[in-house]
């Protein structure tokens with residue numbers, strides 16, 4: 001019997017098309033894998049009945065030769081995506097048992113194309129975090145462990161459930177979102193591929209908002225090809241999201257295997273940090289050599305405002321979050337904690353419903369937007385954002401096709417190890433990824449090697465606006481050179 005859970009989406013697509021197995025068999029195999037992997041805490045809600053019903057329906061469609069591009073493929077959905085009649089919480093107590101009466105645009109496009117939903121995946125509360133430790137459902141465990149150790153590592157965040165589930169073969173791919181690195185950092189920590197599309201490429205409608213000018217949905221998958229397959233279904237114009245862009249969705253998969261000969265790849269000198277682990281530095285050099293061997297030209301570039309990106313992000317993102325999260329007041333959805341007056345009810349609800357990190361962001365955001373501080377913080381951060389964007393534009397104007405950087409400054413770390421005393425320690429995880437959100441650009445994280453403890457490390461490629469195709473072509477070159485990495489099963 002074929003091993004039904006370790007296939008790629010591309011392989012499963014072929015198997016389903018030539019009737020080697022059914023979607024129901026494929027779905028059942030994944031449901032069994034999920035059940036056996038509860039120790040990872042990757043799923044916050046399993047939807048086996050819905051999954052089987054969807055699989056049966058798609059099997060009937062496949063039999064009639066009517067399956068779509070994702071016909072019969074079982075996926076996991078980050079709990080930030082509203083799913084009709086299926087509990088959606090953003091992993092926050094404040095949403096309680098909220099069951100949306102509507103479906104997010106991105107997930108509705110996946111179902112339109114024939115995918116099957118296995119359940120909802122864990123994430124940091126409201127997607128605020130880099131380790132999946134802020135979830136009200138508790139931390140997710142990374143299927144990867146340090147060699148010779150059995151201590152639990154984080155899968156990164158905020159899309160920690162998505163990354164962990166895809167790496168552990170619990171689903172063939174997953175949806176994720178990225179506001180400052182939440183797709184690419186967990187992908188790098190778990191040896192999966194994560195794509196943060198250009199701002200406006202995927203609709204944000206029906207996704208719980210964190211920082212609306214930065215949020216983008218994207219896929220996490222096990223190969224570059226699989227992420228391209230998922231992207232094609234997720235992307236597209238949506239009149240319900242005014243920031244979504246009306247532009248044809250290319251066949252991203254067709255970019256795989258395209259020659260990268262003559263492409264100019266920028267290596268930004270500002271990303272060479274003091275104290276960066278030697279193995280990250282080495283991997284970066286190796287990645288550049290792989291692209292060069294494939295015919296690309298490597299050029300040193302400068303992105304001079306890089307050092308201001310993280311501080312500016314931690315003004316813009318909390319500012320937008322404080323405004324977006326104002327709607328959780330105990331009146332309309334989720335938790336309500338009574339009080340003597342309506343004001344007290346708001347206070348009690350929000351104090352009880354939000355976790356520490358979310359409260360911190362709301363307070364910072366409210367502060368930087370308040371009269372008297374707005375110009376000093378928020379307005380200045382917006383100006384810095386423009387300069388960061390201009391740094392990239394200047395490089396692209398000089399003919400640079402894409403930029404190669406490490407995805408993260410380190411490999412996965414232990415549960416409870418970072419950010420306890422100083423939240424900035426956690427924020428530093430996103431040092432290489434936030435710039436991309438600030439500039440609205442597409443980025444991909446591809447597994448590229450391992451550190452001395454046997455943990456995966458990833459490289460990031462940053463592209464021109466709406467040129468995800470180049471990232472898929474280059475990403476596949478890295479994947480071919482590096483090989484694929486699978487964690488040894490212990491759960």
Ligand code: GLN
Pocket residue numbers: 127128129130157158177178179180181182183210317427430
């Ligand atoms: N780690 C970053 C933050 O906490 C980014 C999170 C994300 O991309 N959603 O803000």
